[in-house]
Amino acid sequence: MTESGTGSWWQPYRRVGDATVFHVDLKPHADHEGDSLAWLDATERRRLQRFQIPGPGRRFSLCRAALRAVLTGRLACRNERIAFEVHDDRGKPFAMVDGVPAPISFNVSHSGDHGLIAVAPRGRLGVDVEQRQPRRHMDLLIDTVFTEPERAVLTTAEGRDRTDLFLDFWTMKEALIKALGTGLSTDPASFEIPPEMQRGMNRSTFRFPDLPAVTWHLDNIGNQAYAAAVAREMIPESAPFGEP
Missing domain, CATH: 3.90.470.20 (4'-phosphopantetheinyl transferase domain)
Structure with missing residues (x-):
């Protein structure tokens, strides 16, 4: 795994104020899909197994792995220290590091062959x-x-x-x-x-x-x-x- 802002299927796309947007290549690619599994935790792998058709599962795995890679670089921590929780009132995920909410905002979207991940040091964020x-x-x-x-x-x-x-x-x-x-x-x-x-x-x-x-x-x-x-x-x- 490469813990940086650039990987084999994700890379910085645009800087917008204090936010950075990364593009994720979601086209079918056996090596990328295999490499993405190494980033997922046990809960995410179980979620991946529940997808009935390959397209949505591929997009989930590649986007989540890219998100984890970006966050490890921004938060200067190892991947296994990161977990995700969801706001009960909003349903919006946020990152935890060692059980403590991480000082970072992010949002993810995907469509077809393209995924985008936006990250910012603070404030509500949508992409x-x-x-x-x-x-x-x-x-x-x-x-x-x-x-x-x-x-x-x-x-x-x-x-x-x-x-x-x-x-x-x-x-x-x-x-x-x-x-x-x-x-x-x-x-x-x-x-x-x-x-x-x-x-x-x-x-x-x-x-x-x-x-x-x-x-x-x-x-x-x-x-x-x-x-x-x-x-x-x-x-x-x-x-x-x-x-x-």
Whole structure:
């Protein structure tokens, strides 16, 4: 195992403020899949065995192994000291080192052949990725998850451009929801992507309508292969880890 920020199937992709985003190659690869097993603990190996089809299991193993590798480098500890717990109220995982919550934030997303891992020293963090390919029932989704101004922008685009724009908007909303940590309880249509990002800007700030006291950095970091976005909580420099 190589305990660093770069491995045979993961590497740094983008620096966004104090967060770093890593890309994980999730294409079938016997050597990578075999090497990833060495990073998993007993609980994760049992979870891997429960996958009924190879694709989801491969993506879980490669992403979790890459996450462990990144965290060992950031936390300067051996892999076996790291465990993962889940917030009971939010269902969002966090890292433990020797039974103590680790001073680091992370979030993981994957789609098709691509995985993204975002890590930051503190603050709530969300990342989302969607492989660029046609989406079934896209018109129905546009009507249900976007606001009227967002729908107006999407209806002016056609063909591949419309699909790409839909995925850009979708990942930005998902990254914000994942950073907030509320999951399905937050309706994507209840908030709007910053207008300047609807017009093509790649970076802005954002506030949820029902949480105006908290400001988020939002970055569109997609490329030709996939749409992707990162949302980061803006917190005072003097705040201790884990507190806004």
